[in-house]
Amino acid sequence: MPISPNQGSSAGGTAVTITGTGLANASAVRFGTRPGTITANTPTSVSVTSPAGHGAVGVTVSTPGGTSNPLSYFYLEPPTKFSLSSVQGSTAGGETVTVNGSNLNNATGVAFGANAGTVTSSNAGSIVATVPAGAAGSVGVTVTTPAGSTNGLFYEYVAAPGVTAIVPAEGPTTGGTATTITGTDLTGTTEVTFDGVPASFVVVSPTEMSAVTPAGAAGTADVVVTGAGGTDTLTAGYTYLAGPGI
Secondary structure (H helix, E strand, O other): OOEEOOEEEOOOOOEEEEEOOOOOOOOEEEEOOEEOEEEEEEOOEEEEEOOOOOOEEEEEEEEOOEEOOOEEEEEEOOOEEEEEOOOEEEOOOOOEEEEEEEOOOOOOEEEEOOEEOEEEEEOOOEEEEEOOOOOOEEEEEEEEEOOEEEEEEEEEEEOOOEEEEEEOOEEEOOOOOEEEEEEEOOOOEEEEEEOOEEOEEEEEEOOEEEEEOOOOOOEEEEEEEEEOOEEEEEEEEEEEEOOOOO
């Protein structure tokens, strides 16, 4: 007499079907000592909703003809989450994030807001997932297992910076020129470089920042702005001017 599924959430509520013979007029289905709720019954099957419980229990069916031998049923504890290995990333997605918690075995899904991520591995204490693309802003992270789902942690999508102009656009090779860089989503800027050489900078607003040029070789230089959401390049955006030679 098989039971399907043979496991479910400790909170109960799992739809379970027991098949066999002589099951007509079933009067009770017990999970251990707790009665389930019979929802359908034929001579060869009983459909029942599991009650709450914990651990492994025997499931028995009682009919006017007696009580069956027990079938094994396993209660699964719901997942909990403690932390994320990374709490922000690009709106383009693709980052690998580890969700740490408990009862995370056999995770069937992980969602970042309304978007489904991809579970690449899981065990009782952690899940490794690939973050999907999403709109800029904070979203809840939900993990689903056969025992239920849990949320309560948040992940922030950060838009990549966009660079539109730099003023002035030229200066001496010795560096030290104070410039203003304009663009979009500049608030989270972590680095500004001129042809790969880091520059000191201060973010003024989401659309403006000031940067002091480092020393560089005569000629054009790419200005690259990097943030948590990615990078953007103003190709040949700044020109280093050689000083006079006498």
